[in-house]
Amino acid sequence: MKTLKSIGAILAGMITIVLLSIATDYILESNDIFPTREEGKLSTWMLALALLYRTVYGIAGGYVTAKLSPSDPMRNAFILGCIGTALSIVGIVIGWDLSDHWYPIALALTALPSVWVGAKFATQ
Numbered sequence: 001m002k003t004l005k006s007i008g009a010i011l012a013g014m015i016t017i018v019l020l021s022i023a024t025d026y027i028l029e030s031n032d033i034f035p036t037r038e039e040g041k042l043s044t045w046m047l048a049l050a051l052l053y054r055t056v057y058g059i060a061g062g063y064v065t066a067k068l069s070p071s072d073p074m075r076n077a078f079i080l081g082c083i084g085t086a087l088s089i090v091g092i093v094i095g096w097d098l099s100d101h102w103y104p105i106a107l108a109l110t111a112l113p114s115v116w117v118g119a120k121f122a123t124q
Contacts, residue, residue: 051110073123
């Protein structure tokens with residue numbers, strides 16, 4: 001049962017990150033702050049802003065995962081961070097020509113540390 005609860009905690013953290021990211025992207029695009037995907041690439045300041053809020057959402061996801069974990073919250077947050085890093089690496093490969101190269105690399109490099117920080121907040 002602990003295993004299922006741990007999986008649920010990891011999924012809850014992942015859902016937190018994804019939903020907050022999608023919602024923020026939607027709000028920024030619908031208010032003409034960011035261009036839509038069809039309109040083209042984001043400028044450097046837009047990518048920096050996206051990296052900033054995705055890092056904050058990674059912290060939130062790590063916090064949620066740690067709070068919901070039945071045991072060993074840091075391990076579950078580590079698993080979430082590894083999943084985020086792996087997905088970001090896939091994003092680097094698939095989307096290499098979609099934006100400036102530093103952005104997907106930065107996402108991959110910040111995925112694990114941001115989730116870890118959130119989990120540390122939750123366990124103190």
